[in-house]
Amino acid sequence: MLKLRCILSLTVALFLGAIFAPWSYANKGDEDKDMFNTLNSRDKAAADAAISGWWKEAEKTRDQRIAWWKEARFGMFIHWGVYSEAGGVWEGKPFGGYAEHLMRLKRIPRAEYLKVAEKFNPEKFNADAWVAMAKDAGMGYFIITAKHHDGFAIYDSKISDFNIISKTPFHRDPIAELSAACQRQGLKFGVYYSHAFDWEHPDAPGNDWEYRNPGGDKGLFGGRNWYDKHPEKIPTAVKYVNEKSIPQIQELLTRYPTDIIWFDTPHKLPFSENLRILQFIRKTKPDVVVNGRLARTENFNFGDYLSTADRPAEFFPVSGDWEAIPTTNESYGYSRNDRSHKPASFFIRLLANAVSRDGNLLLNIGPKGDGTFDASDMVILEKIAAWMKPCGESIHGADPSGLPGQNWGVSTAKPGVIYLHVFALPTSGKLQVGGLSADKIESLTLLQSPEATVTAAATRSGDTILTLPAGVADEADLVVKVNLKDEYVPSEKKAPFFVAPGISLTRLLAFDATLTGNGFKYGDGKRSDYGVSGWTSTTQSMSWTIRVAEESGYDISLVHTRKGTGTAALVIDGKPLSEIDGASATGRETSLGSIKFTPGIHHLELRLTKAGPSPFITVNELKLTPRSN
Secondary structure (H helix, E strand, O other): OOOHHHOOOOOHHHHOOHHHHHHHHHOOOOOOOOOOEOOOHHHHHHHHHHHOOHHHHHHOOHHHHOHHHHHHOEEEEEOOOHHHHHOOEEOOEEOOOOHHHHHHHOOOOHHHHHHHHOOOOOOOOOHHHHHHHHHHOOOOEEEEEEEOOOOOEOOOOOOOOOEHHHHOOOOOOHHHHHHHHHHHHOOEEEEEEOOOOOOOOOOOOOOOOOOOOOOOOOOHHHHHHHHHHOHHHHHHHHHHHHHHHHHHHHHHHHHOOOOEEEOOOHHHOOHHHHHHHHHHHHHHOOOOEEOOOOOEEOOOEOOOOEEEEEOOOOOOOOOOOEEEEOEOOOOOOOOOOOOOOOOHHHHHHHHHHHHHOOEEEEEEEOOOOOOOOOHHHHHHHHHHHHHHHHHHHHOOOOEEOOOOOEOOEEEEEEOOEEEEEEOOOOOOOEEEEOOOOHHHEEEEEEOOOOOOOOEEEEOOOOOEEEEOOOOOOOOOOEEEEEEEHHHOOOOOOOOOEEEOOOOOOEEEEHHHOEEEOOOOEEOOOEOOEOOEEOOOOOOOEEEEEEEEOOOEEEEEEEEEEOOOOOEEEEEEOOEEEEEEEOOOOOOOEEEEEEEEEOOEEEEEEEEEEEOOOOOOOEEEEEEEEEOOO
């Protein structure tokens, strides 16, 4: 059955407009540009033809197509190629930025890049070992860069000799070996293909250091929307798509058992070309899953799901099926000098959080040029595997629980079961769960320690208080499995955020606030950009409704980024608590005072009381820290 996004009776302009505004939240992802196209008349005509024809037909089987992807919830992403040999170093010096962007960042000519390829001989590459690590970590699908932006194919392409067989001493086909390993070990297999960005091809967007091509850092021919400002350049790009992009996609879809194909940087090509590539894919292999970075406008996605932010720490609101793309450090390709690896606990919690919001996580690893994984990546994968062994059932095939937000963690669910992912243990050992009725609980199990005893009792407010066994803790995510009676399913998604007692910190994220007024913009979710900006009018405010379990005193602070002007007030239950001056706000956190909450529902609102000549500071979150007295 076609979903709302497939309604065909609307005109294209309306169809791609405000009706589907939730999709516009996910217009972040690339470091340089938003990954979507702005439509002109040519593109609208192509979109209209798709909506009333081939795309409509493809949507009829979308739910079947992505069923395995939703069941898996967790996948491995591999960025690996010639650039891995350099490892973030060029001519003896480390360089900043993504390591896989070596060719562009150092403006390396094709002939010189081939000298790097001559050294790429990953003799330690073992496809079965790579796939086994993904499987052990609980990943259900495996995606690798068959061709990244450098245009170099790491498979035996017959379309271009710029490939691993012809130009390296390795002379093996990793795509063939990895796809076979995935089949042996029961993982779905996919490829990343850079369809729009190709730095070796003289007709493709991107390389402006050897050719006068659009789509590069110099901004030639009008910059980002070069195809609108200089349409005479489009036939050259179409020639590239016809001669290399589509033929190589055909190779990947027909020669390998490809379950998913992953695209990137669609804004480098006209939307009509991206849509033409998608149409070719649907005709060639109708059941292959296509991510959301091929054919996408600011407000609408023609892919099977939405690809959201790169390297997220938090998730902005998204409607529909989505996938976030973190990486273990700050580069996707291997960088020997980037030691900024996050702990495994970060990814375990990120995964649980994603599933609780009906999303997937595609975790990236950048293997070394010799074909091995970096030791830090191995540690992360091993610790994730250790957690997934007892707790994987709370991820695979799980969905949001229906419980309201909780200050101790998140929750996922399956029919008749709720999984409580406890990130912060209560100091008393007694965990209060808002929105869960104790009399509906059949049994309780601590997944990490099934032999331990967990008991439940009802609170006066109708919630549940769980008594956890003494001495049991998990630094990442302690999971309590709640078996329910009579397939009881909570339905309190819109209920106030629950503030349980004994939790050392309550975070009210700007991403989770109710926004009033126009002009707000979400950050992309990175550690440095998980806030809401665009405060320019006194008609704007953000608010949170919370339910406090017990009388508690809290210190309240505002976490923010970027200097700004104007003044905002924090109003609690209709009474102003404090003001913050955007121009004088320093650092990243500003104290807003203290308050004592009585048990029950409370309303917190941050409203702009005075607009300045520039936007107010970007608001990331309110922090509520319990007072000792």
